[in-house]
Structure formats: C-alpha cells, structure tokens
Amino acid sequence: MLPAQPNQSLIDGLTVIQALAMRDAPVGCRELARETGIELTKVNRLLKTLAHIGLARQNPGRKYITGPGIHVLASQALHGSGLLKTAFDPLEKLSQLNLIVALGVLWRDQVSYLYFRTPGTSAAQAIGSLGLFPASQSSIGMVTLAGMEMEEVKSLYAGKVIPGYENSQALFFKEVQKTREQGYGLVYRDDTKETSMAVAVGMPLVGAIALSGRMKNNEQNTYLKILKNIAKEITERLEKNL
Amino acid sequence: MLPAQPNQSLIDGLTVIQALAMRDAPVGCRELARETGIELTKVNRLLKTLAHIGLARQNPGRKYITGPGIHVLASQALHGSGLLKTAFDPLEKLSQLNLIVALGVLWRDQVSYLYFRTPGTSAAQAIGSLGLFPASQSSIGMVTLAGMEMEEVKSLYAGKVIPGYENSQALFFKEVQKTREQGYGLVYRDDTKETSMAVAVGMPLVGAIALSGRMKNNEQNTYLKILKNIAKEITERLEKNL
DNA sequence: TGTAATGTTGCTATATTAGCAACAAATGCT
DNA sequence: AGCATTTGTTGCTAATATAGCAACATTACA
Structure with missing residues (x-):
C-alpha cells in the first residue's frame, strides 16, 4: 500500500546506507550515485546527513565509509530480524x-x-x-x-x-x-x-x-x-x- | 559537520525503524510517536513509507511490526559493522x-x-x-x-x-x-x-x-x-x- | 602540465512536508 | 449493551525543504 505522503528522502537515504554498508573500501559519493541511480547532489546531502548521525564518516580523502552508528543499526536490525x-x-x-x-x-x-x-x-x-x-x-x-x-x-x-x-x-x-x-x-x-x-x-x-x-x-x-x-x-x- | 541541506525525514525515519525493530510485540504509531518524540502524523507517514519498502508491516489489528526487508537491512548493517x-x-x-x-x-x-x-x-x-x-x-x-x-x-x-x-x-x-x-x-x-x-x-x-x-x-x-x-x-x- | 575526475555548495522554482483538525474504527469500561 | 477513549488515518494549505543545474575548488591521473 502506498502512503498518503510517501517519503522519498527516507527511501533514498536507506538505499544509500545500504549501498555504503556493503562496501569493503571507501567510496565516493559520485560512485554511489551511479550505483544507486539517485541524483548526485541528493546522494551527497544524504551522505552528509548520515555522517551527521554517525552512520557514515569520511576518510581523509573525503571518501565515505560507515560510521560508528552502523553497529547500533546492526544490533537493532539483527534483533528485529x-x-x-x-x-x-x-x-x-x-x-x-x-x-x-x-x-x-x-x-x-x-x-x-x-x-x-x-x-x-x-x-x-x-x-x-x-x-x-x-x-x-x-x-x-x-x-x-x-x-x-x-x-x-x-x-x-x-x-x-x-x-x-x-x-x-x-x-x-x-x-x-x-x-x-x-x-x-x-x-x-x-x-x-x-x-x-x-x-x-x-x-x-x-x-x-x-x-x-x-x-x-x-x-x-x-x-x-x-x-x-x-x-x-x-x-x-x-x-x-x- | 552539519550538511548544507540536512534531511530530517531520513533521521526521523531511521529513528522509527530502529525503535520498531527493538519491539518484541506489535506497536501502534501513536506509541512510537510518544517514544521517539516525533510528531504523530509524521510517524504514521514514515511507517507507511517503511511498509511500502518492506521494512515494516501491519498486522491484522493495524499495529506495526518489522517487515521482511529487515533481514536485508540486518545483513547489510552486519557486514558494514x-x-x-x-x-x-x-x-x-x-x-x-x-x-x-x-x-x-x-x-x-x-x-x-x-x-x-x-x-x-x-x-x-x-x-x-x-x-x-x-x-x-x-x-x-x-x-x-x-x-x-x-x-x-x-x-x-x-x-x-x-x-x-x-x-x-x-x-x-x-x-x-x-x-x-x-x-x-x-x-x-x-x-x-x-x-x-x-x-x-x-x-x-x-x-x-x-x-x-x-x-x-x-x-x-x-x-x-x-x-x-x-x-x-x-x-x-x-x-x-x- | 593539462585533462578529467572528484566532493561540495549557492541558488530558486518547485514539490513536499507539517501538523491541526476531523474521521471511522477499534478498544476499554461500566 | 452503551458510552467514552483511544486508536490508525487522511484532507487540507501555509510554510518549508528539496531538486538539480551550474559552478567551484580540489585531487587523481596522463
């Protein structure tokens, strides 16, 4: 069932962490944008938001990796699953x-x-x-x-x-x-x-x-x-x- | 670092799945709204969006539980963690x-x-x-x-x-x-x-x-x-x- | 050194959300 | 049974946040 006011930002944001979490090496936002099919600027801003809440992080070369919050998400998802x-x-x-x-x-x-x-x-x-x-x-x-x-x-x-x-x-x-x-x-x-x-x-x-x-x-x-x-x-x- | 255009929907949406995933029994949207401190209407719409992508689901009594997508999220977060x-x-x-x-x-x-x-x-x-x-x-x-x-x-x-x-x-x-x-x-x-x-x-x-x-x-x-x-x-x- | 890639943001029209109030349905209570 | 709550849900419109082009500085590579 599609909601009254579906939230595309949430859907895209989830896609971005999921794509990021599967990477074994730091990824750039442009690469993630290509992989997910989400517009570049959006991906960049979603990544920055994710970084803000600790689910993502940037390495010295400004590439993105998962942040400490991923442990928490893993714990919760594991319990729910x-x-x-x-x-x-x-x-x-x-x-x-x-x-x-x-x-x-x-x-x-x-x-x-x-x-x-x-x-x-x-x-x-x-x-x-x-x-x-x-x-x-x-x-x-x-x-x-x-x-x-x-x-x-x-x-x-x-x-x-x-x-x-x-x-x-x-x-x-x-x-x-x-x-x-x-x-x-x-x-x-x-x-x-x-x-x-x-x-x-x-x-x-x-x-x-x-x-x-x-x-x-x-x-x-x-x-x-x-x-x-x-x-x-x-x-x-x-x-x-x- | 706070982004140029932070995305509150993503932050709130994540909070909602996380809260939902920790529950062992079906929860209502009003209860989740109280727990998370997020406005009720928003929680309801986020839940509906999450349901749409399979991370949440509604039981016959319209209470919310995690959906099949939680296994995927668990898998990804586990790998990233x-x-x-x-x-x-x-x-x-x-x-x-x-x-x-x-x-x-x-x-x-x-x-x-x-x-x-x-x-x-x-x-x-x-x-x-x-x-x-x-x-x-x-x-x-x-x-x-x-x-x-x-x-x-x-x-x-x-x-x-x-x-x-x-x-x-x-x-x-x-x-x-x-x-x-x-x-x-x-x-x-x-x-x-x-x-x-x-x-x-x-x-x-x-x-x-x-x-x-x-x-x-x-x-x-x-x-x-x-x-x-x-x-x-x-x-x-x-x-x-x- | 030049070329192409990268991360990032300013900008504004546009689309989306906020959240009150209202509704129907379910539940609890008497 | 009937009444009173509490629930999930949505319509509505002002207010807001986003889309995404284009541009920028920086870095990687030739």
Missing part, C-alpha cells in the same frame, strides 16, 4: 559436509550474505563476512528471484545487462522459471567446477540457504535432500518466533 | 565462566545488545536476542556513557527521569564520572544479588562487553582482568579490519 539467530544452529549442522554453507537475502539485483562459511573456518567468521554477489549468478539469488512475480523480476532487470546472461535476457528468465518449477536453485560454475544449490527459507520467503563446492552428480540429490530438511527446520523455527 | 563477527570468538572464551556474557551498544538512553548469552545456552541464541535496557541501570550503558562528553550525557537525559536514579540526577552524573575514572562499569542489583561489570570496546569506543551474575567480592578483580583482556583483544581485532 532474528533470522541469523534462528538459522545459526541449523546451519552449523551443514558445515560438516565440507562445503561452503551460506544464508543470503536479495537486495535489488544482488545477494547479500548474512552467513557465508568456507570449510575450515569458524562459524564466527561466517557472520556477515561476504558482501554482494550478482543474483543471476548465485543459486540463492535464483531461488529468491523465483519466489517473486515474473513482472517484478523483469522490472528489476529492465535496461540492465544481466551478469552471466549478457547475450540473452530471455534465457535468464527461462532459467528463473525453471528454478521456480523445480523448487530449488542450481548454478554450475565452469571455471572452478563448483556447483551451488539453494533452497528458499521462510513462509513467505525471506531468503535462502545454499551449499556450494565441487560435487559429483550422484551426490547432488543427497545434498539437496539435506539442504531441504534444514531449510524446513529454519522455516518452522521462524514461524515459532512470531 | 563487523563488530559481531570480530567479537564472537573472543566472547566464546568468556562463556566458560558460567556468567552472563554480553556485547552492547548505546542507542539514545538505552543499551541494545548484539550478543547476550545466558549460561547454558548456545552461542546462536545469544545473537540479537535481548532488546533494550536502560543505560543507567546497565554496566555496559554506564561505561559507554562514561566515554561521552558530560554535556552530551546531560542533554541525553534532559528533562527525563533517570531509571535507577529517580530522586537524584546529580548522583547519576557522579556515578558516570566515577565510571570514567575507574575505567570500567559496575552495577549491583540488590534484588537478584547480581553484579555486572563492563569494559569499553573499540578505539574510539563503539560499545562494551560485560560479565554479569552472582560473584563474590574477591572474584571481581579476577573477572575484571579477564574481561579487560578480551576487550583489548576485540579492540585490536577491530583495528585490523580497517
């Missing part, structure tokens, strides 16, 4: 498979990872460790897109080049459709020979969990079953929270 | 003391907990599990307030009743000053006979870690030393991230 808390222990079980274990959500046309655990690392290192990844090249991204209306997906990519499908948007939409029908996301990367599979989490969908790594064809079904079970467990635990 | 990831393993070490272990940050005059672990529970359950607690009654709150300018602290509590110091603001400010001088926060709760101690984390300060529970006087120094060591470790690890 509860997704990481709920999924943490179930995901722990997956880590013994010696594959990458991930929990991600969709932001614009990219996947943001709440949890990304590489084999051999501690669970702590998995928390918010990975930044953004193009949704079209991610199994989590595909299964999350598959949970949206096709029109939404199309408007999300309107006028954009789709990573991994540079020559054919149609092929990409077909792939999304296929993902929807089979109920899980599957991406194979040729260069690393790695397979990623993802299953949606939440009812309605709030994100997805994934397993990724080199796996043989006959192992895939086993992994998929395990993944689906964990996804179901997380979804059920989410219901209980509310 | 890095505090939980950095502190997680060091905090794990503290859990074997059989005391409550907490990591909190200051929001307005309250403490928001990134991590709050009760003895006997899993680390996962500690993630963003506890909502808000009055800073004046929290060791984390006291040590964080002690890291601020006294003027800031006073303006934070201007015209308010200070929880735990209902009869004397002066006594509270004295306590803050004492906390600053001794370099750690100490709070004793008479009803439960529990002691809480907290040490600041980050340089400059971004939050604090705490130990809490029943402890004998002669144990306090030992615990304090351990706590200081862990705080130092976390602070150093934070430096390395940037």
Whole structure:
C-alpha cells in the first residue's frame, strides 16, 4: 500500500546506507550515485546527513565509509530480524559436509550474505563476512528471484545487462522459471567446477540457504535432500518466533 | 559537520525503524510517536513509507511490526559493522565462566545488545536476542556513557527521569564520572544479588562487553582482568579490519 | 602540465512536508 | 449493551525543504 505522503528522502537515504554498508573500501559519493541511480547532489546531502548521525564518516580523502552508528543499526536490525539467530544452529549442522554453507537475502539485483562459511573456518567468521554477489549468478539469488512475480523480476532487470546472461535476457528468465518449477536453485560454475544449490527459507520467503563446492552428480540429490530438511527446520523455527 | 541541506525525514525515519525493530510485540504509531518524540502524523507517514519498502508491516489489528526487508537491512548493517563477527570468538572464551556474557551498544538512553548469552545456552541464541535496557541501570550503558562528553550525557537525559536514579540526577552524573575514572562499569542489583561489570570496546569506543551474575567480592578483580583482556583483544581485532 | 575526475555548495522554482483538525474504527469500561 | 477513549488515518494549505543545474575548488591521473 502506498502512503498518503510517501517519503522519498527516507527511501533514498536507506538505499544509500545500504549501498555504503556493503562496501569493503571507501567510496565516493559520485560512485554511489551511479550505483544507486539517485541524483548526485541528493546522494551527497544524504551522505552528509548520515555522517551527521554517525552512520557514515569520511576518510581523509573525503571518501565515505560507515560510521560508528552502523553497529547500533546492526544490533537493532539483527534483533528485529532474528533470522541469523534462528538459522545459526541449523546451519552449523551443514558445515560438516565440507562445503561452503551460506544464508543470503536479495537486495535489488544482488545477494547479500548474512552467513557465508568456507570449510575450515569458524562459524564466527561466517557472520556477515561476504558482501554482494550478482543474483543471476548465485543459486540463492535464483531461488529468491523465483519466489517473486515474473513482472517484478523483469522490472528489476529492465535496461540492465544481466551478469552471466549478457547475450540473452530471455534465457535468464527461462532459467528463473525453471528454478521456480523445480523448487530449488542450481548454478554450475565452469571455471572452478563448483556447483551451488539453494533452497528458499521462510513462509513467505525471506531468503535462502545454499551449499556450494565441487560435487559429483550422484551426490547432488543427497545434498539437496539435506539442504531441504534444514531449510524446513529454519522455516518452522521462524514461524515459532512470531 | 552539519550538511548544507540536512534531511530530517531520513533521521526521523531511521529513528522509527530502529525503535520498531527493538519491539518484541506489535506497536501502534501513536506509541512510537510518544517514544521517539516525533510528531504523530509524521510517524504514521514514515511507517507507511517503511511498509511500502518492506521494512515494516501491519498486522491484522493495524499495529506495526518489522517487515521482511529487515533481514536485508540486518545483513547489510552486519557486514558494514563487523563488530559481531570480530567479537564472537573472543566472547566464546568468556562463556566458560558460567556468567552472563554480553556485547552492547548505546542507542539514545538505552543499551541494545548484539550478543547476550545466558549460561547454558548456545552461542546462536545469544545473537540479537535481548532488546533494550536502560543505560543507567546497565554496566555496559554506564561505561559507554562514561566515554561521552558530560554535556552530551546531560542533554541525553534532559528533562527525563533517570531509571535507577529517580530522586537524584546529580548522583547519576557522579556515578558516570566515577565510571570514567575507574575505567570500567559496575552495577549491583540488590534484588537478584547480581553484579555486572563492563569494559569499553573499540578505539574510539563503539560499545562494551560485560560479565554479569552472582560473584563474590574477591572474584571481581579476577573477572575484571579477564574481561579487560578480551576487550583489548576485540579492540585490536577491530583495528585490523580497517 | 593539462585533462578529467572528484566532493561540495549557492541558488530558486518547485514539490513536499507539517501538523491541526476531523474521521471511522477499534478498544476499554461500566 | 452503551458510552467514552483511544486508536490508525487522511484532507487540507501555509510554510518549508528539496531538486538539480551550474559552478567551484580540489585531487587523481596522463
């Protein structure tokens, strides 16, 4: 439902901190303006406002980075979300498979990872460790897109080049459709020979969990079953929270 | 530095989601307006805007709760913050003391907990599990307030009743000053006979870690030393991230 | 040294917000 | 049940804040 007096400044301002928070290095306001599609002057002033309340900061070269307030926002959002808390222990079980274990959500046309655990690392290192990844090249991204209306997906990519499908948007939409029908996301990367599979989490969908790594064809079904079970467990635990 | 065109809508809008995210039950817009001190109509319209972008939602009784977008915001803020990831393993070490272990940050005059672990529970359950607690009654709150300018602290509590110091603001400010001088926060709760101690984390300060529970006087120094060591470790690890 | 990029702001027409007052719906109380 | 509050919500218009071009100083790069 669209409000009586919608507030575009709030929407744009949120987009700006979110874009800023995902960066691992200082960013300029012009670059953020290009990335977000928001007019430059506006971005600059929103950043200055964010800096004023401590959510952003400027380094000596006047580039922007997140400020101390981001810890507070993280704390609050984490509490309001509860997704990481709920999924943490179930995901722990997956880590013994010696594959990458991930929990991600969709932001614009990219996947943001709440949890990304590489084999051999501690669970702590998995928390918010990975930044953004193009949704079209991610199994989590595909299964999350598959949970949206096709029109939404199309408007999300309107006028954009789709990573991994540079020559054919149609092929990409077909792939999304296929993902929807089979109920899980599957991406194979040729260069690393790695397979990623993802299953949606939440009812309605709030994100997805994934397993990724080199796996043989006959192992895939086993992994998929395990993944689906964990996804179901997380979804059920989410219901209980509310 | 205050910007050329500061954006109050963004500031207020952020305040509203933050307040909303900390609630464990649905809240009305009028209640949020009272809590935040923002004019009612504005809060209502900001909430509707937040609902429009998925950060908020209305339940059947038209009360507001966080929406699915909060998971995305949590993911992004968590990545931008890095505090939980950095502190997680060091905090794990503290859990074997059989005391409550907490990591909190200051929001307005309250403490928001990134991590709050009760003895006997899993680390996962500690993630963003506890909502808000009055800073004046929290060791984390006291040590964080002690890291601020006294003027800031006073303006934070201007015209308010200070929880735990209902009869004397002066006594509270004295306590803050004492906390600053001794370099750690100490709070004793008479009803439960529990002691809480907290040490600041980050340089400059971004939050604090705490130990809490029943402890004998002669144990306090030992615990304090351990706590200081862990705080130092976390602070150093934070430096390395940037 | 020149060229192109960057962060930043002054300016004013324009669009947006502020916030009172009013409304209907829900809730609490008797 | 009925009355009195309290709630979420919006219409309205004066007052305000924003949009965004163009320009500036500064920095990176050739």
